[in-house]
Amino acid sequence: MPQQVSMAFALPGGEKSTPSRNRPIDLVHLTRETFGNRALEIEILNLFSRQICGIVDRLAHANPDDRVRLAKSLKGSARAIGAFRVAEMAEAVEQAPSDLRKIKDLRPVIDDTRDYIAAITR
Template sequence: MLAPPIVPAQRPIDLVHLSRMTLDDRALEREVLALFDRQMLLMMERIGSSTPDVAAAAAHTLKGSATGIGAWQVANAAAAVETAAKDGDKFSWQQRVAGLDQAVRDARCGISELLQAG
């Protein structure tokens, strides 16, 4: 049997930050999470099917939204994608997009759990 990690894994959404940003309004939290969930899908579609300039802009938008609600892993991964798109390094770009895709999947799962919990 494996021992639990000494430092718990970071949650996909920082609930303290989200609560502070929504003035502890649970209905607003749910609305913001649902909007962010849809935005992640739209921005990932743009990132995956656009020119580097458009992809960098979409990553920048996603980074700002993620920061606003406390989705730090998504924000950091989006920042890396934005930088890679601007640098034009295709190998780095592919790695960064894969990292962002994983962060988005984690965040979407976390959001789904939060919305289902009520």
């Protein structure tokens, strides 16, 4: 019995659910990261939404070194909350900071993610 108790605390919230990379935010991943605290999830999602609001414009006007820095920051934040498509696109910008097409391709992914966050945090 003690082993079952420790396992329950080791895998809080969503341990029997499977991640979904079909949504802009993997909610199973987010729940694990926030230990199932819904208020914390909403706070983190709103912070992320504000962070990514103007990121595409900043990336487009930045020099290549700053693009790498911005893209790396975006990638880390996106992975932390389960916005894996944003993270993949940010990594592409990070790896090819002079390719403006990759930045342009990021915009609709960011817009979809912000719309999704707005819908689930109402």
